[in-house]
Amino acid sequence: MTWLADNWQVVLDLAGRSLYLAGIPLVIGFVVSIPLGWAASRWSRAYPAIITTTGLLYTIPSLALFVIMPIVLGTKILDPVNVIVAMTIYTVALLVRTVADGLNAVPDDIAQAATAMGYKGIRRLFGVELPLAAPVIAAGLRVAAVSNVSIVSIATLIGVSQLGDLLVDGYNRVIWGELITGIVACVLLALALDAAIVLGTRVLTPWLRVPGAKA
Amino acid sequence: MISSILAWFTDPANWQGEDGIPHRTLQHLEYTAMAVLLAAAIAIPLGLWVGHTGRLRWLVSVANSVRAVPTLGLLLAASLWLGPMIQSDLAFTIPSILVLALLAIPPLLAGTYAGIEAVPPAARDAARGVGMTSGQVLRQVEVPNGLPLLMSGVRSAVLQVVATATVAAYIGLGGLGRYLIDGIALGDYPQTAGGAILVAVLAVVLDGVFALVQRRVVSPGLTGGHRVRGRGKDSRSVSVEADRPSTDSRTPVVPA
Numbered sequence: 001m002t003w004l005a006d007n008w009q010v011v012l013d014l015a016g017r018s019l020y021l022a023g024i025p026l027v028i029g030f031v032v033s034i035p036l037g038w039a040a041s042r043w044s045r046a047y048p049a050i051i052t053t054t055g056l057l058y059t060i061p062s063l064a065l066f067v068i069m070p071i072v073l074g075t076k077i078l079d080p081v082n083v084i085v086a087m088t089i090y091t092v093a094l095l096v097r098t099v100a101d102g103l104n105a106v107p108d109d110i111a112q113a114a115t116a117m118g119y120k121g122i123r124r125l126f127g128v129e130l131p132l133a134a135p136v137i138a139a140g141l142r143v144a145a146v147s148n149v150s151i152v153s154i155a156t157l158i159g160v161s162q163l164g165d166l167l168v169d170g171y172n173r174v175i176w177g178e179l180i181t182g183i184v185a186c187v188l189l190a191l192a193l194d195a196a197i198v199l200g201t202r203v204l205t206p207w208l209r210v211p212g213a214k215a
Numbered sequence: 216m217i218s219s220i221l222a223w224f225t226d227p228a229n230w231q232g233e234d235g236i237p238h239r240t241l242q243h244l245e246y247t248a249m250a251v252l253l254a255a256a257i258a259i260p261l262g263l264w265v266g267h268t269g270r271l272r273w274l275v276s277v278a279n280s281v282r283a284v285p286t287l288g289l290l291l292a293a294s295l296w297l298g299p300m301i302q303s304d305l306a307f308t309i310p311s312i313l314v315l316a317l318l319a320i321p322p323l324l325a326g327t328y329a330g331i332e333a334v335p336p337a338a339r340d341a342a343r344g345v346g347m348t349s350g351q352v353l354r355q356v357e358v359p360n361g362l363p364l365l366m367s368g369v370r371s372a373v374l375q376v377v378a379t380a381t382v383a384a385y386i387g388l389g390g391l392g393r394y395l396i397d398g399i400a401l402g403d404y405p406q407t408a409g410g411a412i413l414v415a416v417l418a419v420v421l422d423g424v425f426a427l428v429q430r431r432v433v434s435p436g437l438t439g440g441h442r443v444r445g446r447g448k449d450s451r452s453v454s455v456e457a458d459r460p461s462t463d464s465r466t467p468v469v470p471a
Contacts, residue, residue: 059418061378063395064411071216071408146283153285154382158399164287171291171386179295183288190283 003177011166015185018162021083021155022148023193028084029091030141036092037099038125051097058093062151065089066158083155090151091144098140102133131205138201142194149190153182163189216404220412223405234393236413243380243390243417246308250315250376251323255369257316258323262368265324266331266361267353275328278321286379289314294386307387311380318379319372326368330361359434366429370422377418391417 004011040050060068069075069082106129114128130137153164166182169175202209223229230236258278265271293310301309334357342356358365384392394410397403 056419059374059422060415061374061381061418063378063381063392064414064418067395067399067407067411068415070404071220077404150283150285150287153287156287157382157385157396164285167285167288167291168385171295174295176295179288179292183285183292186285186288187283194283 003175004181007178007181011163011181011185014161014163014165015189018149018152018164018186018189019193021080021160021162022087022145022152022189025084025087025091026141026145026148026193029088029095029144032088032092033095033099034130036096038103040096040100041103047100051100054093054096057089062086062090062154063157066155066160078159080155080160082158083152083160087148087152091148094144094147095137095140098137099133102136102140103129105136106132134201134205135208138197141197145193145197146190149186149193153186216408219405220408223409229409239389239391239393240413240417243377243392243414246312246315246380246383246388246390247373247376247421250312250380251319251369251372253312253316254319254323254372258320259327259365262324262327262365263331263353263358266328267349267357272328275325278324281317281321286314286318287382287385289317290379290383290386298386308389311383311386311388315376315379315383319376322368322371322375324368326371327361327365330364330368331357332361333364334360360437362433363429363437366425366433370425370429373421373425374418377414377421381414 036050036054040047065086066082067077069086070077070079073082073085075081103125110132111124111129114124119128152162153167155162156164156168163182163185166178166185170177170179170182232238261274265274290311293314294307297310297313298306331353338356338360339352342352347355380388380390381392381395384390384396391410391414394406394413398405398407398410
């Protein structure tokens with residue numbers, strides 16, 4: 001506790017970086033996953049191709065992916081962009097499948113009713129199908145958010161600064177207060193992101209809270 | 216950059232001895248096997264029991280919430296805490312294996328539980344109706360029906376352990392992670408990248424092997440290899456990665 005009292009500014013600063021490194025990929029990954037997931041749900045031939053490719057990328061261990069990024073991107077080894085791109089890849093890998101499955105789970109009669117009412121193409125996707133798939137997609141986003149925060153802490157090992165620094169520094173100098181603070185801060189950040197997504201979903205899906213309504 | 220990585224791979228010195236690629240790969244596989252088997256010995260019976268009896272379901276949620284804890288933090292804390300208690304060379308290995316096993320428990324538990332839970336109640340009732348005992352229902356109906364999800368749990372657990380074992384090289388574990396951690400410490404990028412490529416290949420190959428095992432052990436009646444009349448487009452296989460996003464474990468998806 002005394003360690004935290006003396007160093008809370010450092011902790012806040014590092015938490016900000018963790019939030020940036022885990023959060024930005026979450027936003028980019030979400031935006032990229034919508035068209036990809038939509039394509040996978042729309043064309044049944046694209047589904048296995050897209051899901052297999054993203055599944056394969058998801059298989060690559062994080063430390064390895066961080067280290068391989070400079071070869072692929074031509075960036076410097078210490079560049080935080082490596083971490084952002086790697087985390088975006090993981091986010092997309094997780095979300096594409098959720099988006100595709102969420103869209104697939106929209107009942108056919110609803111899609112047909114929407115078409116009959118004049119909703120076509122993109123308007124049907126954004127006006128009817130995506131909102132209905134929102135709870136499923138939000139569940140995927142929550143998993144991605146929590147795992148992103150945990151994975152980002154590993155970036156300390158490649159020299160990209162964030163909350164993981166507290167873990168490694170606390171370990172190397174045997175400062176338990178620092179190590180525990182790092183773990184707790186990571187968990188709190190993950191829970192905060194998770195709560196933000198839950199709250200966002202509640203705001204975006206008011207119809208789910210009508211008494212007696214079911215998704 | 217690429218040519219120096221190639222040079223690292225083709226250097227015969229990197230293929231021999233304690234530090235060689237074959238030995239490091241084997242070590243990595245050993246740690247993975249130990250951790251996953253240890254975790255499976257705990258998580259699979261527990262998951263079967265929770266799924267079969269419907270009791271203590273909160274265990275699954277508790278195990279899942281462990282995922283918010285950063286794996287690096289767990290490894291470092293375990294090493295700092297347990298390391299000094301162990302006198303031999305195993306001071307580096309035992310804490311790592313324990314943490315790896317701990318991390319493999321949530322996907323295994325969730326996969327096993329979800330698999331059993333997702334068995335159609337009608338199938339369970341029919342099995343009881345023809346006079347099966349509770350144990351027979353579990354062994355002959357619930358386990359075969361739950362296998363796709365159980366296997367997905369195994370695959371997630373294996374990937375999690377392979378990835379974390381790499382990071383555990385930081386606290387002195389052997390395996391392929393050594394190339395990455397030592398390479399970074401020495402500023403030797405070819406070695407670091409070579410190690411990263413090896414780890415990535417190992418993970419992809421292992422997952423592929425388990426995908427094949429999954430295909431072999433899962434009954435064709437479940438995978439859609441044998442079409443069931445009247446189920447229409449839903450006759451695709453039911454297999455959801457246990458820890459991957461899906462609120463409803465019964466959402467039909469094609470295995471990755």
